[in-house]
Amino acid sequence: MTIAVTDPAGAPRRVARGDPSLRARRIAGFGLLSPALGLMVAMLALPIGALVLLSFWTQDGFAIDRTLTLANYARLVAWSDEATVWFGIPFHLAYPVPAILMIKSLVMSLVATVAVIALAFPMACFMAFRVTRHKALWIIVLTIPFWTSYLLRVFSWKIVLGFNGAINSGLIALGVIDKPLEFLLYNPSAVVLTLAHSWVAFAVLPIYVSLEKIDRSLLEAAADLGDSRWQRFRRIILPLAAPGTIAAALLVFIPTVGDYVTPALVGGPGGTMIGSLVQQLFLKQNDAPLGAAVSIAMMAIIALLVVIFLWAIGYGRMRERRR
Amino acid sequence: MQRIKFIDRMAQGKLSRRQMMQSAGAFGVGALILPPRARAAEVLTCLEWGGYDDATYFQAYVDKHGSAPNFSIFAGEEDALAKVLAGFAADVMHPCNYSVGRFVSAGVAEPLDTARLSHWNDIFPALQVAEGVLENGDIVMAPADWGNSSIAYRPDLVDEAFKADPSWSIFFDEAYKGRVSMLDNELVIIIGEMVAGKSYDDVYDMSGEALAAAAKEWGTKGLDMSRFLWTDASELQQGLASGEIVAAYAWNDLIKNLRADGVAVEYARPKEGFFTWFCGLTLLNTGKADKALAYDFIDAWLSPETGKALIEDSGYGHANQKSFEIADPAEVAAMGITDPEAMMASSIVFRNPTDAVQEEQNKVWGDLKALKY
Amino acid sequence: MLRRPDLLTLYAILFVLFLYGPVLLMPLFSLNDSTFATFPLKGLTFRHYADMAQNAPMMAALRNSLVIASVVTLASTALAIPAALALTRFRLPGAAPIVSFMMLPLVIPSIVIAVALLVVILKFLGLALSLWTVAAGHVLICLPFCLTVLMSRLEGFDPSLEEASNDLGCTPWQTFRRLTLPLAMPGVISSLLLGFIISFDEFVIAFFLTGTENTLPVYLFSQLRFPNKLPGTLALGSLILVGSAVLVILAEVIRKRGVQSDNAGDI
Numbered sequence: 001m002t003i004a005v006t007d008p009a010g011a012p013r014r015v016a017r018g019d020p021s022l023r024a025r026r027i028a029g030f031g032l033l034s035p036a037l038g039l040m041v042a043m044l045a046l047p048i049g050a051l052v053l054l055s056f057w058t059q060d061g062f063a064i065d066r067t068l069t070l071a072n073y074a075r076l077v078a079w080s081d082e083a084t085v086w087f088g089i090p091f092h093l094a095y096p097v098p099a100i101l102m103i104k105s106l107v108m109s110l111v112a113t114v115a116v117i118a119l120a121f122p123m124a125c126f127m128a129f130r131v132t133r134h135k136a137l138w139i140i141v142l143t144i145p146f147w148t149s150y151l152l153r154v155f156s157w158k159i160v161l162g163f164n165g166a167i168n169s170g171l172i173a174l175g176v177i178d179k180p181l182e183f184l185l186y187n188p189s190a191v192v193l194t195l196a197h198s199w200v201a202f203a204v205l206p207i208y209v210s211l212e213k214i215d216r217s218l219l220e221a222a223a224d225l226g227d228s229r230w231q232r233f234r235r236i237i238l239p240l241a242a243p244g245t246i247a248a249a250l251l252v253f254i255p256t257v258g259d260y261v262t263p264a265l266v267g268g269p270g271g272t273m274i275g276s277l278v279q280q281l282f283l284k285q286n287d288a289p290l291g292a293a294v295s296i297a298m299m300a301i302i303a304l305l306v307v308i309f310l311w312a313i314g315y316g317r318m319r320e321r322r323r
Numbered sequence: 324m325q326r327i328k329f330i331d332r333m334a335q336g337k338l339s340r341r342q343m344m345q346s347a348g349a350f351g352v353g354a355l356i357l358p359p360r361a362r363a364a365e366v367l368t369c370l371e372w373g374g375y376d377d378a379t380y381f382q383a384y385v386d387k388h389g390s391a392p393n394f395s396i397f398a399g400e401e402d403a404l405a406k407v408l409a410g411f412a413a414d415v416m417h418p419c420n421y422s423v424g425r426f427v428s429a430g431v432a433e434p435l436d437t438a439r440l441s442h443w444n445d446i447f448p449a450l451q452v453a454e455g456v457l458e459n460g461d462i463v464m465a466p467a468d469w470g471n472s473s474i475a476y477r478p479d480l481v482d483e484a485f486k487a488d489p490s491w492s493i494f495f496d497e498a499y500k501g502r503v504s505m506l507d508n509e510l511v512i513i514i515g516e517m518v519a520g521k522s523y524d525d526v527y528d529m530s531g532e533a534l535a536a537a538a539k540e541w542g543t544k545g546l547d548m549s550r551f552l553w554t555d556a557s558e559l560q561q562g563l564a565s566g567e568i569v570a571a572y573a574w575n576d577l578i579k580n581l582r583a584d585g586v587a588v589e590y591a592r593p594k595e596g597f598f599t600w601f602c603g604l605t606l607l608n609t610g611k612a613d614k615a616l617a618y619d620f621i622d623a624w625l626s627p628e629t630g631k632a633l634i635e636d637s638g639y640g641h642a643n644q645k646s647f648e649i650a651d652p653a654e655v656a657a658m659g660i661t662d663p664e665a666m667m668a669s670s671i672v673f674r675n676p677t678d679a680v681q682e683e684q685n686k687v688w689g690d691l692k693a694l695k696y
Numbered sequence: 697m698l699r700r701p702d703l704l705t706l707y708a709i710l711f712v713l714f715l716y717g718p719v720l721l722m723p724l725f726s727l728n729d730s731t732f733a734t735f736p737l738k739g740l741t742f743r744h745y746a747d748m749a750q751n752a753p754m755m756a757a758l759r760n761s762l763v764i765a766s767v768v769t770l771a772s773t774a775l776a777i778p779a780a781l782a783l784t785r786f787r788l789p790g791a792a793p794i795v796s797f798m799m800l801p802l803v804i805p806s807i808v809i810a811v812a813l814l815v816v817i818l819k820f821l822g823l824a825l826s827l828w829t830v831a832a833g834h835v836l837i838c839l840p841f842c843l844t845v846l847m848s849r850l851e852g853f854d855p856s857l858e859e860a861s862n863d864l865g866c867t868p869w870q871t872f873r874r875l876t877l878p879l880a881m882p883g884v885i886s887s888l889l890l891g892f893i894i895s896f897d898e899f900v901i902a903f904f905l906t907g908t909e910n911t912l913p914v915y916l917f918s919q920l921r922f923p924n925k926l927p928g929t930l931a932l933g934s935l936i937l938v939g940s941a942v943l944v945i946l947a948e949v950i951r952k953r954g955v956q957s958d959n960a961g962d963i
Contacts, residue, residue, distance in 0.1 A: 026788060029782040029785070029788045030782065031782075032786070033783065035775050036843070039835070044836070050816070061679075086694055097694070122708075123707070135882065137944065141944065145716055145937070149929075150913065151917065151929075153719060155733070157718050159721045159725065164567070186550060200715070201893070209882055243848060247848050258803070268552075270695040272695070275805050275807070278808065286682050298803075373918020373921070376753065393907075393908035395907060396914065398917045402903060409819070409904075411825060557922075557923040557926050560732065561732055584730055584731045586732075
């Protein structure tokens with residue numbers, strides 16, 4: 001789940017090992033890091049420790065049985081000869097719900113992330129290369145819609161996509177259709193659209209930030225040497241923007257896997273996600289230990305996927321080259 | 324404005340150090356305006372639904388003590404219970420008859436001494452002993468607001484057969500697929516069994532094999548037919564107003580609201596029966612304030628004046644019989660209630676299965692939804 | 697290379713329309729004389745604004761949210777700047793696992809963080825819940841975002857600039873203030889804005905960690921039970937939208953006027 005890997009081995013060493021100035025730098029570095037790191041350790045260590053411990057306990061009515069056991073994890077993977085078929089895939093699990101929801105959430109989140117990056121990248125390019133003055137103004141303009149509260153924005157999307165909403169009323173007024181289209185709202189594509197809208201600013205900003213520092217003289221030199229626009233984009237902009245874009249993609253992908261509010265609001269009856277399961281287990285179904293096990297399994301799966309993804313695209317090498 | 328100017332100028336690199344320090348100072352002042360840590364315990368703390376924290380509903384308390392209690396508002400009872408169990412010190416909570424049992428089982432509810440409530444004897448007798456008020460011989464909730472759950476429909480958009488003989492079967496009817504909306508609740512399964520001819524009392528605490536079979540048959544069907552499963556009344560009202568859905572499980576305030584806006588809507592009396600729910604005030608043993616304050620607050624909620632305000636503002640009923648005498652008769656009629664007592668007797672009052680069964684039903688319903696794509 | 701009126705500019709216009717299209721329906725329906733936000737429009741009214749103005753708890757919630765979001769974003773950015781510097785400039789051993797750890801709040805479902813923090817605050821620390829506890833929870837979830845943005849800005853700058861600055865006799869603080877901070881500025885602004893909108897919009901943690909005062913999202917969620925209050929909340933959304941747009945324009949006008957006098961104190 002490493003979003004930005006610093007790779008000391010890849011960098012040329014300017015100072016010899018054991019050099020006192022290196023040690024001083026390290027001490028200074030940790031000094032700078034310590035307020036943020038200290039705060040996070042203080043605020044996360046206890047909750048995470050509690051979560052891990054909880055996942056090895058079991059619920060007994062309103063009491064917790066504190067005998068350490070792997071029962072919760074075992075339930076997540078217990079084999080069953082009878083398969084539950086979901087989307088044509090047979091799940092040979094006694095309790096297939098977490099596995100199915102995990103896959104559903106990952107797919108939904110992946111599609112939304114791809115949509116967000118596709119929407120955000122050209123906009124970030126525009127801000128980095130076309131806007132020459134008032135850049136801060138543009139950044140603020142992009143974030144203003146997000147000051148209006150999440151619920152109200154989701155609600156706005158319902159007005160756009162709804163039965164007597166903006167799209168349907170517009171199309172009827174134009175005579176294109178005579179009955180409202182019902183497939184606009186309460187389905188997975190409405191979820192993807194709403195998620196994309198909610199998160200796009202979170203992606204534009206990191207991408208813009210990494211494009212912004214590309215040395216303009218590189219682009220000019222390439223142009224002078226006869227590179228076409230497309231070549232300049234592919235050979236210079238894309239490789240240099242990649243780390244920021246990947247960071248943006250992960251910033252969107254990771255939290256949306258656990259999001260359950262948007263799918264519940266615009267996804268219709270099928271809008272249950274892994275996050276909803278965790279919430280249900282913690283609150284309604286009164287099985288916090290199983291909820292903790294599901295959360296940890298979910299975190300582990302996301303982390304694994306992120307590591308595989310970064311490894312597959314050679315993220316470490318890419319960053320090395322940029323130094 | 325200062326903030327944006329500040330950011331913009333920082334961006335332009337046009338901010339001197341002194342200006343930056345001044346601005347930072349201003350933010351520091353902003354931080355000081357943040358209220359200090361919650362004051363020590365004497366103030367009554369109530370866990371309340373958002374919107375019910377309005378002084379109209381406990382005017383007598385304000386008159387007596389000079390100020391309103393502190394409120395921590397919630398949107399769902401489970402969230403509130405989780406907060407209490409984690410150690411949040413609340414004195415009074417506003418659960419409903421179907422959820423109060425969980426507060427009792429969790430050991431945070433304290434029995435009420437009705438002798439300390441001056442309005443207790445005016446409460447509808449049926450409510451005084453209803454399941455959820457009386458648990459194991461203790462009064463654990465003072466009933467306050469109540470209402471119905473039935474089918475709201477658009478008479479212009481449903482067919483004559485339904486209007487002539489309304490039935491919950493509309494939620495399982497292929498002909499209405501995508502045009503109805505059920506509450507997002509395991510009740511869908513129970514209602515399905517009622518459509519199949521069973522009585523509520525026989526099926527409300529279904530579990531095990533029977534529940535699984537019912538879920539497979541009725542739960543799946545109910546899930547497939549609903550346009551969306553509603554969780555908040557705003558969403559539902561919008562859907563009925565636009566004609567996106569033609570019939571829905573609804574509370575009676577919806578009828579009042581939609582009619583006030585000129586939307587034709589009727590409240591059915593389905594042949595399988597319709598429901599009554601009620602909510603009330605529960606004393607919690609986690610609080611730090613004087614119990615007398617809590618009793619004053621609960622008593623204020625039970626007063627007929629509060630009932631009048633509730634009936635006239637929200638379209639919900641009130642537990643105090645006298646409130647119907649002083650409320651605007653037109654408003655009472657608009658609720659669809661002519662004789663509250665008769666209505667309560669003719670409806671099905673929701674019952675509480677045991678915690679384990681409730682959790683099982685919730686799990687079955689949750690799993691069913693999870694398998695839908 | 698950037699002369700032609702191009703697709704990119706066209707795209708930017710479409711993008712802004714996509715961002716603003718749905719939210720601009722808020723002002724439209726906040727002026728519509730109906731409780732329901734559906735077409736056709738019914739007529740002009742200001743009653744929803746009157747409802748909103750009278751809704752004291754909602755206005756209090758708005759104020760709380762504004763204060764918390766400002767404090768949170770400043771605190772998170774202030775914590776993230778040195779951390780990002782340390783992680784990108786100082787070749788610390790174990791930097792990779794540290795970064796991974798600091799990204800953890802992104803992966804933990806918010807309900808889990810919320811309940812866990814609640815138990816820690818009430819049972820272990822014995823603190824009372826207040827807006828401060830909400831702010832603390834928000835700093836935790838904002839830090840990964842701020843850190844990511846700042847690190848992607850700080851990475852890859854030529855370290856020789858800073859070395860040169862040091863060689864020329866600047867103290868580390870002077871180097872930071874005159875060189876690093878201005879270079880990092882787009883990242884700092886992005887970080888401030890991201891932190892603000894995350895905190896301003898966050899519901900789950902705010903719900904669990906707040907005492908008897910509400911933030912705006914907590915208040916709005918609780919209002920969903922009362923459909924008649926909806927237009928009032930739309931009015932509030934519109935006001936925030938219009939208000940922030942006006943502020944941005946005003947700030948721009950003031951900045952332009954003040955350009956001359958500001959130059960004296962340039963960083």
